[in-house]
Amino acid sequence: MARHALIESNPPFPIARRRRAAARPLTTLLWFNRDLRLADNPALAAALARGAPVVPFYVLEDGEAGRWAPGSASRWWLHGSLQALDASLRARGSALLLRRGPAREAIEALLAETGADALYWNRRYEAWAGARAQAIKTALQARGIEARSFNAALLHEPSRLATAMGQPYRVFTPFWKALRAQLEPVGGAAPVTAPRRIAAPPAWPRSEALDGWALRPATPDWAAGLRDTWTPGEAGAQARLAAFARQAVYAYGERRNLPGAGATSGLSPHLHFGEIGPRQVWQAVTARPPGELDPAGSLGVQTFLSEIGWREFSYHLLVHFAHLPEAPLRAEFAAFPWEHDEAGRAAWQRGRTGYPIVDAGMRELWHTGWMHNRVRMIAASFLVKDLLLPWRDGADWFWDTLVDADLASNSAGWQWVAGCGADAAPYFRVFNPVLQGAKFDPQGAYVRRWVPELRALPDALLHAPWTARPVDLAAAGVELGRTYPMPIVDHACARQRALRALQQVKG
DNA sequence: TTTTGAGTTGTTCGA
DNA sequence: GTCGAACAACTCAAA
Numbered sequence: 216m217a218r219h220a221l222i223e224s225n226p227p228f229p230i231a232r233r234r235r236a237a238a239r240p241l242t243t244l245l246w247f248n249r250d251l252r253l254a255d256n257p258a259l260a261a262a263l264a265r266g267a268p269v270v271p272f273y274v275l276e277d278g279e280a281g282r283w284a285p286g287s288a289s290r291w292w293l294h295g296s297l298q299a300l301d302a303s304l305r306a307r308g309s310a311l312l313l314r315r316g317p318a319r320e321a322i323e324a325l326l327a328e329t330g331a332d333a334l335y336w337n338r339r340y341e342a343w344a345g346a347r348a349q350a351i352k353t354a355l356q357a358r359g360i361e362a363r364s365f366n367a368a369l370l371h372e373p374s375r376l377a378t379a380m381g382q383p384y385r386v387f388t389p390f391w392k393a394l395r396a397q398l399e400p401v402g403g404a405a406p407v408t409a410p411r412r413i414a415a416p417p418a419w420p421r422s423e424a425l426d427g428w429a430l431r432p433a434t435p436d437w438a439a440g441l442r443d444t445w446t447p448g449e450a451g452a453q454a455r456l457a458a459f460a461r462q463a464v465y466a467y468g469e470r471r472n473l474p475g476a477g478a479t480s481g482l483s484p485h486l487h488f489g490e491i492g493p494r495q496v497w498q499a500v501t502a503r504p505p506g507e508l509d510p511a512g513s514l515g516v517q518t519f520l521s522e523i524g525w526r527e528f529s530y531h532l533l534v535h536f537a538h539l540p541e542a543p544l545r546a547e548f549a550a551f552p553w554e555h556d557e558a559g560r561a562a563w564q565r566g567r568t569g570y571p572i573v574d575a576g577m578r579e580l581w582h583t584g585w586m587h588n589r590v591r592m593i594a595a596s597f598l599v600k601d602l603l604l605p606w607r608d609g610a611d612w613f614w615d616t617l618v619d620a621d622l623a624s625n626s627a628g629w630q631w632v633a634g635c636g637a638d639a640a641p642y643f644r645v646f647n648p649v650l651q652g653a654k655f656d657p658q659g660a661y662v663r664r665w666v667p668e669l670r671a672l673p674d675a676l677l678h679a680p681w682t683a684r685p686v687d688l689a690a691a692g693v694e695l696g697r698t699y700p701m702p703i704v705d706h707a708c709a710r711q712r713a714l715r716a717l718q719q720v721k722g
Numbered sequence: 723t724t725t726t727g728a729g730t731t732g733t734t735c736g737a
Numbered sequence: 738g739t740c741g742a743a744c745a746a747c748t749c750a751a752a
């Protein structure tokens with residue numbers, strides 16, 4: 216596939232490196248991207264092994280990313296993550312330089328200012344990022360400057376895994392089987408630990424001020440819920456992983472679908488920004504020998520690893536099908552008769568659909584920048600199938616509001632829900648928000664937390680307040696249409712409408 | 723090349 | 738109330 220050309224590959228013996236092998240290395244530029252960590256960082260390790268002073272830097276690339284520049288919640292996270300990375304670099308005698316993009320210009324400037332003879336970085340997999348990195352690599356190597364990239368983000372290199380026919384996988388199970396066969400038994404190369412000291416250059420080039428980038432909201436400051444929930448940065452990531460690997464992972468198989476249980480790892484934003492890598496995650500959750508685990512514990516570990524597998528699969532799809540974020544993987548869905556329901560979309564975004572489990576999820580998202588995975592499916596199904604709004608509307612909203620907004624996972628997930636993606640849900644699989652609520656939030660802990668105006672309703676009525684008798688509503692202090700909305704659509708009717716629309720696409 | 727088995731996460735209806 | 742079948746065919750991956 217031609218797109219493979221966009222994914223940079225390392226020649227086994229880079230020309231520049233061979234030519235300079237005898238010369239003393241000058242300075243190494245270390246370009247941080249989506250790998251904001253010091254442990255398990257192959258580019259950093261290789262830069263240190265080179266034996267020259269290292270200049271670590273980060274480039275803000277809003278212009279180059281275009282439509283996929285980080286959303287509001289991601290920008291909030293990025294600020295904290297860069298701050299944390301700078302602090303850990305300083306503790307090791309180094310620092311993080313900040314520059315604005317375009318990356319090509321920032322790198323040229325740094326090369327001129329430092330006289331560096333090498334640029335190392337860890338790869339990204341978005342089409343735009345791969346293309347611009349490849350252009351930089353080509354340009355630098357042509358001038359005898361060593362330019363090397365590494366894989367810090369994935370267990371596998373998407374261009375190096377294919378079916379027996381040489382095609383990219385489109386179905387998860389065979390993909391994961393093939394990948395695991397490559398990785399067994401330890402999940403790939405062992406992660407390296409963080410260096411103790413990083414040699415500084417004789418003089419530091421100037422850095423921009425992080426505050427000047429205005430990544431965090433000022434007025435209004437909507438980030439209080441994010442601050443309460445998260446600790447961006449490598450230390451925060453490792454603390455979360457350690458806590459999860461100590462206990463929760465062993466119950467993950469049984470409890471991961473309960474949004475009120477706090478049973479998931481919460482690692483998604485840390486993984487997105489590369490504050491921790493999938494190899495480290497694999498190592499941590501498989502540290503206990505399988506022989507020590509009971510069947511439930513073993514199921515927990517395997518189920519969790521398969522979620523890491525889904526992340527890999529999403530990247531695999533993004534690399535091989537570059538239009539994944541923009542256009543349906545199943546081409547016939549281009550003609551799907553989507554609605555244009557502004558009011559419905561606004562109600563969904565604000566958590567005022569009248570379906571408590573959907574509204575709870577959307578409010579959790581707004582408040583914390585994150586939503587439990589089970590609820591993501593329910594809320595996404597509601598947008599796409601009950602409201603018949605385009606999946607890209609949902610993907611856009613998630614892109615702006617999620618701290619873990621990731622082009623690969625977000626795009627693949629929305630296409631899956633809409634039925635137009637890889638391994639997509641069958642058309643008739645339409646989530647019923649009342650049944651899903653009753654099944655996965657039976658005691659109502661989740662809905663009561665995020666939809667407090669319904670808190671006093673009994674469990675049996677909590678997921679369908681419009682079915683309550685007036686006397687029950689009054690006892691709970693609920694006035695439908697005033698304190699909490701009536702359902703904005705009738706689910707049974709909406710389901711029929713969605714099935715008709717899907718039939719139309721098929722025929 | 724052809725065949726075969728299988729495919730993350732569900733709901734509804736009727737026996 | 739419980740349970741199994743229907744809901745469509747189609748595509749993917751491997752034998």
